Amino acid sequence: MIKLQWLTAVSFIFLLPACSKNEKMKEQVVAFAGFQQPSGFPAPAYKLANNRVTKYGFELGRKLFYEPRLSRNNTISCGSCHLQTSAFTHHGHDISHGIDDRLGSRNTPPIMNLAWNPTFMWDGGVFDLDLQPVAPITNFVEMDETVANVLVKLRNTPPYPALFKKAFGASDITTADMMKALSQFMVMLVSDQSKYDSVMRKQGVGFTTEEQQGYEIFQQKCNSCHREPLFTDHSFRNNGIMPGPNNDEGRYPVTLNPADKYKFKVPSLRNLAYTAPYMHDGRFYTLQGVLTHYNSEVTETPTLDPLLKTNGRPGISLSAEEQQKLLTFLNTLNDRSFIKDQRLSQETQ
Structure with a gap:
């Protein structure tokens, strides 16, 4: 996974306010282009060139990761079963517990260093990080929701339209942009400081x-x-x-x-x-x-x-x-x- 060079707030004060929308988007990419490959790690499998991590994209992805509206009854988020204190897994649970306390059949895997994963899930049934969130969102045991319903909820929930516009240049909330935002957060879950x-x-x-x-x-x-x-x-x-x-x-x-x-x-x-x-x-x-x-x-x-x-x-x-x-x-x-x-x-x- 690539590691972000985090900038201070001062770095953003001097971004020119008169820039056009495209120039602002370009400025974000430039500001966050200073990624640092962890020493000794191989090249990531995730195609970062197709979804560069930006300040606004990452922040939106983080908000979505902890957003319970991704589930049918607005109670379960990605972070419900992937706890940071447990290296983003469900510590203490042998098998996953999802919506309505339904039991899954497998242990919740930790989320870390996903940028190097060529496949996802215990069985490798998902091969693209940008598609992976679809599985838990639509799974009967986990979130039991449809992506279409999630988009409707986000479109009608401030400040999401504004956050998507800041991240991707358009206030319309699409499946592709939602998945890209989640990926921008997940690829930043780098564990390399042991x-x-x-x-x-x-x-x-x-x-x-x-x-x-x-x-x-x-x-x-x-x-x-x-x-x-x-x-x-x-x-x-x-x-x-x-x-x-x-x-x-x-x-x-x-x-x-x-x-x-x-x-x-x-x-x-x-x-x-x-x-x-x-x-x-x-x-x-x-x-x-x-x-x-x-x-x-x-x-x-x-x-x-x-x-x-x-x-x-x-x-x-x-x-x-x-x-x-x-x-x-x-x-x-x-x-x-x-x-x-x-x-x-x-x-x-």
Whole structure:
């Protein structure tokens, strides 16, 4: 994801008030064109050139992210299930809770570093961030609304017409502009300020002995799927979890390829201290439970990932000492500044 160089209010005082509408829009782009790629991160997958983040676009996207009018009965917003204090996931809930307290079938994934994601959702059923919000808005369990109704509500709710005009140059509120505004907010949810990042950037801090040993264990036994620096390779894999009561077949209903049965997206390992419970159905409430699964509870099925078999035995061999050191390293991936960043928080008025 690209990181914004935030400007002070003084920067905007000197924008010429006599500029035409097009010149003002151009001025916004110029003012916010100073994006900074996080050191060590790959190029983003999101096409930022097609939807440049501007001050007004970002602020509109943030307001929409926390707007309950996106749901049928005006009670559920994106921020209802993606809590900043939990790295934008639904901490403590094994599966999602939506409108009218309806229960979903999967754990709410955290929202961070989305600019690098080529697909979205646990099954990769959405391939464009600008389309992703349509899924929760229209989902019966989540928001149970139609995009058309959302647009009507926004058009009749001040100050949205004025905010859309500031962001996109026209007061008419369209689906495309609403989605672009949400994307401008979501691509700015960059988590890259953990201790691990500071160590990798040689910013005067180093790993402790146990953290370094845990890092070496991670590189040997985990890095094949959870690749640095995003700690995911964005692939879909069967990690040997027994199917739950609803027999969620993962990516298979999306591709209809039998080889994709029970495969789910490899999640990032960043911010694990804030995002429990874990796995696509939230079955593990502790990281120790996750490591125990990989060490001794992996179930062999036809689509089990080959990397989870060692000498014909399912699982990843991890001694108790190795598990403890690995947990110590994983704690270096927590980014407290991310969950405290006021720029990403709901506005209070």
